[in-house]
Amino acid sequence: MRRNYWNKSAARSHQPKRCKAPERERSIMSAKVLHAMTIAQSLQLVRGQLKTLETRGYEVKALTSEGSYAEIFEQEEGVRVLHVNMEREIALKKDLDSLFECIRVIRSEKPDIVNAGTPKAGLIVSLAAYFCRVPVRVYNVLGLRLETTGGIKRQILLMAEKIAAASSTHMLAVSPSLKRQIVELGIAPADKIKILGHGSVNGFDLQRFELDADMKRRVEEKRLAYGWTGEELVLGSMGRITKDKGIDETVRAFTELNERHPNLRLLIVGDYESADAVSEWTRNTITDHPDIVHEDYQLDPVPFYYLMDLFLFLTKREGFGNVSAEAALTGIPVIAADVTGARDTLVDGKTGYLADPDNHRDVMEKLEILIDDPALRKELGSAGQEWVRQNFSNEALWEEMDTYYRTCLLERSSVLGEAQ
Numbered sequence: 001m002r003r004n005y006w007n008k009s010a011a012r013s014h015q016p017k018r019c020k021a022p023e024r025e026r027s028i029m030s031a032k033v034l035h036a037m038t039i040a041q042s043l044q045l046v047r048g049q050l051k052t053l054e055t056r057g058y059e060v061k062a063l064t065s066e067g068s069y070a071e072i073f074e075q076e077e078g079v080r081v082l083h084v085n086m087e088r089e090i091a092l093k094k095d096l097d098s099l100f101e102c103i104r105v106i107r108s109e110k111p112d113i114v115n116a117g118t119p120k121a122g123l124i125v126s127l128a129a130y131f132c133r134v135p136v137r138v139y140n141v142l143g144l145r146l147e148t149t150g151g152i153k154r155q156i157l158l159m160a161e162k163i164a165a166a167s168s169t170h171m172l173a174v175s176p177s178l179k180r181q182i183v184e185l186g187i188a189p190a191d192k193i194k195i196l197g198h199g200s201v202n203g204f205d206l207q208r209f210e211l212d213a214d215m216k217r218r219v220e221e222k223r224l225a226y227g228w229t230g231e232e233l234v235l236g237s238m239g240r241i242t243k244d245k246g247i248d249e250t251v252r253a254f255t256e257l258n259e260r261h262p263n264l265r266l267l268i269v270g271d272y273e274s275a276d277a278v279s280e281w282t283r284n285t286i287t288d289h290p291d292i293v294h295e296d297y298q299l300d301p302v303p304f305y306y307l308m309d310l311f312l313f314l315t316k317r318e319g320f321g322n323v324s325a326e327a328a329l330t331g332i333p334v335i336a337a338d339v340t341g342a343r344d345t346l347v348d349g350k351t352g353y354l355a356d357p358d359n360h361r362d363v364m365e366k367l368e369i370l371i372d373d374p375a376l377r378k379e380l381g382s383a384g385q386e387w388v389r390q391n392f393s394n395e396a397l398w399e400e401m402d403t404y405y406r407t408c409l410l411e412r413s414s415v416l417g418e419a420q
Contacts, residue, residue, distance in 0.1 A: 040067025246314025
């Protein structure tokens with residue numbers, strides 16, 4: 001028999017305003033929450049969130065594929081991480097195996113809420129939660145891979161999104177433009193989808209981006225390691241090295257600009273991926289160009305942002321462009337792609353510039369403007385830093401998540417009660 005997550009006074013009311021009340025005596029009574037991501041590395045996207053939910057009375061666990069970061073997350077977050085291996089790409093037999101294993105885990109854990117984010121976990125875990133009759137099934141849409149695909153693959157991915165949406169009782173979108181895209185594609189109706197606060201997956205730990213004495217020391221150590229004197233102008237890129245992230249276009253723009261601006265450097269932070277791989281020319285240029293520095297994926301990217309003077313984000317699609325907002329938090333101006341998710345990370349012309357990632361001239365013109373105008377770089381960077389700080393703190397988003405869960409549980413408690 002399903003547990004009663006509300007005390008008697010709340011259960012009698014059935015008023016949505018109850019779930020917004022601050023008093024802890026009206027709170028969920030040990031509701032069990034299972035947060036799912038496809039791969040362990042993606043758990044960093046919700047760092048701090050699960051720990052905070054635990055302090056607010058929830059019993060929280062994570063579910064993801066096996067991976068080295070899972071153990072780190074478990075230790076830092078203080079929540080148990082369960083494992084079901086899931087393939088990021090389409091793999092029918094392995095996907096069915098993952099589905100059956102998810103069903104087994106969910107039946108064993110008996111969660112009250114399942115929150116599934118990232119595309120494959122969104123499909124497999126939401127479907128498993130549906131089969132297991134989990135009361136609250138949240139499909140947390142972090143992005144739409146289908147946006148940069150075509151043909152039969154696009155149709156398969158679109159169908160997968162529709163199945164995940166239909167299997168859920170509630171949906172979250174991490175940006176306004178992503179919500180619009182979900183609705184326009186017919187994946188789910190607008191009234192089923194909510195955005196927490198102004199968007200983002202988890203908000204940002206503002207203190208983590210402070211330029212204190214220790215951060216200054218770490219930044220200077222890296223600058224010396226690269227042989228930089230401080231006279232360089234550093235263009236930055238952060239994220240997976242794939243076509244989807246616009247790395248081909250980023251490297252092309254840099255090489256052309258570097259010929260006219262010999263003090264220009266490019267700092268790329270991220271890992272290569274075999275799926276959606278960049279061109280051979282791009283990879284060779286990153287390796288061989290004397291003014292390009294490449295670092296692999298970093299658990300703490302903040303010092304690298306502080307080495308940059310401007311940030312280029314030519315992604316082809318996003319849910320919410322975390323790296324764009326992170327760069328802004330260190331006070332550097334951002335040129336971001338005018339595409340789903342990325343366009344929600346800045347105010348065009350006030351905190352940075354939006355550019356068409358497929359329009360080379362547009363990208364080059366905006367880069368030239370910022371390269372030639374140090375005062376404008378400072379003005380836009382300061383404005384962007386303040387805008388992100390005001391709108392995307394993780395404390396604000398966690399508060400919204402808590403309220404959202406309470407609302408969902410109260411709604412489902414009422415619905416399930418009427419059905420009995």
